[in-house]
Every structure is written in C-alpha cells, then in structure tokens.
Amino acid sequence: xxxxxxxxxxxxxxxxxxxxxxxxxxxxxxxxxxxxxxxxxxxxxxxxxxxxxxxxxxxxxxxxxxxxxxxxxxxxxxxxxxxxxxxxxxxxxxxxxxxxxxxxxxxxxxxxxxxxxxxxxxxxxxxxxxxxxxxxxxxx
Numbered sequence: 001x002x003x004x005x006x007x008x009x010x011x012x013x014x015x016x017x018x019x020x021x022x023x024x025x026x027x028x029x030x031x032x033x034x035x036x037x038x039x040x041x042x043x044x045x046x047x048x049x050x051x052x053x054x055x056x057x058x059x060x061x062x063x064x065x066x067x068x069x070x071x072x073x074x075x076x077x078x079x080x081x082x083x084x085x086x087x088x089x090x091x092x093x094x095x096x097x098x099x100x101x102x103x104x105x106x107x108x109x110x111x112x113x114x115x116x117x118x119x120x121x122x123x124x125x126x127x128x129x130x131x132x133x134x135x136x137x138x139x140x
Contacts, residue, residue, distance in 0.1 A: 026117030033116035073099035
C-alpha cells in the first residue's frame with residue numbers, strides 16, 4: 001500500500017536482493033542503448049541516473065517532451081557509481097498495472113534493460129552483502 005502511494009499506479013514492486021550490479025563495460029553499453037532508445041526520439045525508455053522507465057511507445061505529448069498517451073509499463077531504480085566508480089546497481093523494480101496487464105514481470109523488465117549489456121537478471125553479478133557488525137558491548 002505504501003508503494004502505491006509513493007509510486008502511483010503500481011501492480012508489482014520488488015526490492016532486488018542482493019542488488020544486481022552491472023559491471024563497467026556492460027554499464028556503458030546499457031547507457032548508450034537506453035539513450036539510443038529514448039522516448040523523445042522514437043524509443044520506449046526514459047533514463048536518468050536514478051530511474052529507468054519503460055513505456056509502451058514513444059512519447060507523443062506536446063513537442064515530444066511529455067508522455068501524451070504513452071503508458072508507463074514499469075521502472076527500475078538504479079544507482080550509478082556503486083559499488084565501484086563506473087558500475088550501475090539495480091536495486092528495485094516496479095511494474096505498473098498497465099505493465100502487468102501487458103504481461104510484464106520484474107524479471108522481464110530487468111532482462112530487457114540488462115540485455116543491452118549482455119546480461120539477464122539471473123546472470124547479473126550481485127552486490128556483496130556483508131553481515132552487519134556485532135553490536136558494541138562493554139566488557140565487565
């Protein structure tokens with residue numbers, strides 16, 4: 001319910017644990033491909049350093065600067081430069097109601113974006129999760 005309030009029209013929201021980490025070489029290819037497939041130039045992706053969004057068609061709003069009647073199918077929350085300088089970490093995927101009706105899943109959304117760099121969600125390296133430190137205890 002909280003996700004629906006934050007993200008709006010949400011059918012599925014999944015935290016990717018451990019987070020998928022796209023290595024530098026693949027990250028560069030993915031960024032180029034997302035830019036090439038931008039919604040403002042005939043593609044279906046809108047990308048920023050924190051969010052990659054997949055639409056059902058290119059934007060057709062005023063001056064192609066707005067979605068118009070394009071439907072948001074889902075989004076990936078990403079972080080550039082973590083855990084290494086040029087890597088990209090994908091840590092949450094969200095599928096809208098329209099996306100779910102169109103057959104999109106978290107895996108399919110991730111696989112399409114990661115596929116530009118030669119990966120799938122299942123094959124993508126994962127963040128190295130270390131256990132939390134032991135709590136501080138004073139010795140008597």
